[in-house]
Amino acid sequence: MMWRNHQLDLTPKDLDGYLRVMHTAHELGLKTLVYASPHFYLKNSELEDRAHPDPITSPA
């Protein structure tokens, strides 16, 4: 997964890499679209308590 916790926190896991790509893309004149799945994102929903934290990258 590219997010820190794809069901609860849409912060890029590799923030430096994400910012690098955005910076380079804009320098090259590219428009950017970033997709995150609304299907799996459960923050502030009725199903938030069923979210499974990403085992490696989620803060303790």
Place this chain on the structure above:
Amino acid sequence: MCAHQWRFTADGGALYGGNHHRRTIVCSDYYCEFQGNFNFFDPYGGVSFFEHGRGSNVRLQLRRTLTTVRWSWLAGEVFWISVSPPRSFPWEQSRQQRIIYHGSSDDRYMYPSDLSLAWATKSGLGNILYLHNE
């Protein structure tokens, strides 16, 4: 004497209000139905009718070249009709907007390199970067 009211919406939909039995005749290559709602399509698009199960006695009659559906509903009921596609496809825009796709699982959850972005841009491959971040 009967009264008919049509109201067209900006998204390709229309509402029909009437006060008597109505028969609609369409010629289509394909249809599907669900509780009185019907979709009819051919290679150029389609038209859909939605009565949301309020009516009764919806009758479909299939013929070789003509399909007929008859709905009945009470005065004041609203009948939804949707036409698709609501506008012609923007072919020229689709040629101008060229999307570079970079997917996370497809690309082992790694971001594209600066070099690959520069190559894709300067070779004319694309002008929009789409990051499919899973």
